[in-house]
Amino acid sequence: MAEHGLIEQSAIELEGVVKEYLSHGEVVQAVKGVTLDIAEGEFFSLLGPSGCGKTTTMRMIAGFEEPSEGVVRLHGQDVTNVPPNRRDVNMVFQSYALFPHMSVWDNVAFGLKQKKTPQEEIRRRVGEMLEIVDLTGREKRRPRELSGGQQQRVALARALVNRPRALLLDEPLGALDLKLRQAMQLELKRIQREVGITFVYVTHDQSEALTMSDRIAVMNDGLVEQLAGPREIYERPASTFVAGFIGTSNLLSGTATGGVLEAGGGRVLVPGHDGEVSVTIRPEKISLSADEPAGDLSALPGTVAEVVYLGTYTSYAVTLADGAEITVFQQNAHDAATTAERGDSVWLSWQARHSYVMESR
C-alpha cells in the first residue's frame, strides 16, 4: 500500500535520535542520528548488517532504550521518556520470548489481562487471534511443545491481539528454516494487509526486506544510508555500501573522460560523468556474447572462469583483462541464446542505463 507519496499521518517519527553506550569506560554511539517518518499502515523495514544500530533503533521505538538525544513520536505524541508498558506498540522478539510457564492461551491473553479487558472480550479476541494464526486446538500447549513456526505464530498472536497501533518485529523469522521462512514472509504480509497495522521490521536479510517492505531504511554504522522503496534500493543504490549489501553487484571504478570509463580492456558508458567514478552493475543486466557486440553499449572482453548452474539461471564468473571478476546471471530460458563454457573468451555488454554511477568520495 502506502507508496511514499501517500503519507497522511505518521505512525512513528524519529527525529535526530542518538543512542550512546558506555562500554569499558568509553562512549560508543550505537545510533548516530536517525530521522525516520513511518506512515500509518506501512510495512517498513530497517535493514543492515549486525551492529548497524537497527535493533537499538527499534528498541527505542518500543521504549526499552531511552535515546541519548532526539525525539520519538508515536502518532504525533512525544513518547521519548514513556516506559514500554505505556506505549501503544507491541513487539515480536527475535527468539519469541514466549512465557515458558504459560499455555499458548495464557501467552496470547497476557496483554489483554494486563489492560484489564473484560473476561468475555478476552475470550473472544484470543480465540479469534488464534484462528488467524492457525493455532486453534493448541491453546493448552506450552511453548516448548510447539514447533519453531508455531512458536513464531504465538509470538505474533500475543502482540497482535492487543490491536497495537504499530507492530515491531525484531528478526522474527531468523530462527526458522528457509522453506518456513519464505512461507511466513507471505503469511506476515497477508496478516499485515488483513489487520492494517503499521509493521516495523528489523532484518539483516535483504531478500526478506525486498519481498515484504513498502519502504526500507538501509542502515550502516548507526546511520541510515538510504531510505526508499525496494525497487529503488535495488536498482539505484545510494552508496557503494547499499550496492554491496543488497543483492549481488559488480563494482568497476576508474577515471571517466567524456562519459566513458576505460576499464578492463573495454569501455563502460557513464554518460554525463567525468573524473573518478565507481559503477555498479547488477549481474542479471549483463549479456554474454561470443563476439564484440555492436551498438551503443558498455562492452568488456573477458574469460569465463566459473559456470554455476542454478536451475532458473546460470551464474558466470568472468575475469577481465585487468584481473577484476564480474558476475553475470543468465536466465535459463527455453531459447537461451548463450551458453558459455569455462575458459571461453566472451564479451560482456549492457545498456548505459543499467550502469549505476557514483562519483567517488
Next chain:
Amino acid sequence: MRRLTPYLLALPSWMWLAIFLVVPLAAMASVSLQTGNVIDGFVMTFSVSNYGDAIGGYSTQLVRSLLYGGCATVAMLLIGYPVAYWIAFRGGSRKSVYLFLLLLPFFVSFVLRTISWGFLLADDGILFGTLKSWGLLPAGFHVLATAFAVVAGLTYNWLPFMILPIYVALERVDPRVVEAAQDLYATRGAAFRKVVLPLSLPGVFAGVLMTFVPATADPINAQVLGGTGNTMIGNIIQTEYLVNNDYPTASALSFTLMAVLLVGIFVYARVLGTENVLEAAAR
C-alpha cells in the same frame, strides 16, 4: 558385555548408596527397636514403645526444632531471594565475584563460624559490650541464649544454600521474557509477579529443601548460641547417643525426625505443585 556396561558404570554409585545409606539406616532401624543398656548389651525386642517414649518425652524439642527451622527458612527466603535477584540481574560482569564472596565463609569450619557469632553476640562482647558502655543499650540486654540467637545463627549458616539455587533459577530467566511482559503493558511489579517469580519457583523449592532440613536437624547453633532453654531435637539425639548411650531412643528420635521431615517435604511439594515445579525446571 555391551549391554551390561551402563550397569557396571553405575555400580560404584549403587555400592556407595548401599554401604553408606542403606546399611546404616537398616542398622539404625534395628537398634531403634531394641532394648537394653550399654553395659549389658542391647537385645532385639521389637519394642515399638521406644518411639512412643521418644516422641512423648521430647515433643517440646521436636516442635521447637520445626518452629526454629521454619522461621530460619522463612528468614533465609526473605533475605536470600533479593540477594539472588540482585546478583542474577544486576551483577553484570562481577557475578562470579559475588558468588565467591557468598561462599567465602565456607572456608572456615561450621562450628568455628558459629562460635565466632557467640563471641560477637556475647553479653559483654565486642558489639553489645561497647554499646552498653556507651549507654546505648540497657545493662541487662542480651541476645545470646535466646530463640532469636538460634534462629539468626541457623539463618546465617545456611543462607548460601538458599541463595545459590534461587540464583541459578533466576539466571536462567531470559531478560527478553521480562521485556516482553513490560511490552505487553505489565508494570515492573506485575512483570515480576507474573513472569520472574513463577519462573524462579523451582529454585525457591530447591533452596527451601536444602535449608529447612539441615536447619531443623542442626544441634550446633542451639548448643553454641541457644543456652539451656532452646535445645533442639538435634541436641537431644546427640546427648542420647554420646552422653546417655541410649542408642535405641536416639535411633527412634532420628527416625521420627526423618519421618516428620519427609512428610513435611511431601506436603510442601504437593501444595506448591511438584509437576509445575519440575516442569518449569525441565524447560
